[in-house]
Amino acid sequence: MDVGFLNEWGTLILSGIAILGWVFHSVTARSKDNSHIIEAMQARLMRVENELKHIPSKDEMHQMQIRTSEIQGVIKVIDERTQSLGRTVKRIEDYLLKKGEAS
Numbered sequence: 001m002d003v004g005f006l007n008e009w010g011t012l013i014l015s016g017i018a019i020l021g022w023v024f025h026s027v028t029a030r031s032k033d034n035s036h037i038i039e040a041m042q043a044r045l046m047r048v049e050n051e052l053k054h055i056p057s058k059d060e061m062h063q064m065q066i067r068t069s070e071i072q073g074v075i076k077v078i079d080e081r082t083q084s085l086g087r088t089v090k091r092i093e094d095y096l097l098k099k100g101e102a103s
Contacts, residue, residue, distance in 0.1 A: 056064065
C-alpha cells in the first residue's frame with residue numbers, strides 16, 4: 001500500500017468523523033436549548049387542559065339552554081299574573097278613592 005493513498009483516505013475519514021461529530025453536537029445542542037421551551041409548552045398545555053375540564057360539554061350546554069327557555073316561560077307567566085294583579089289593585093284603589101270622595 002502506498003502511504004499517500006492511506007494519507008488521503010485517512011484525511012477523508014477523519015474529516016467525515018469531524019463533520020459527523022459537529023452535526024451530532026449541533027443537533028443535541030439544539031435539543032438541549034429547546035428543552036426548556038418544550039417544558040414551558042407542556043406546562044402551558046397542562047394549564048389549558050385543566051381549564052377545559054371546567055367548561056361544560058355540548059350536551060350540558062344544550063341542557064342549560066333548555067332550562068333557560070323553561071325559566072323564561074315561567075317568568076312570562078309570572079309577569080302576566082303580576083300585571084293582572086296590578087290592574088285589580090288599581091281598580092280597587094279607584095273604587096276606594098271614589099267611595100272616599102262620596103262620603
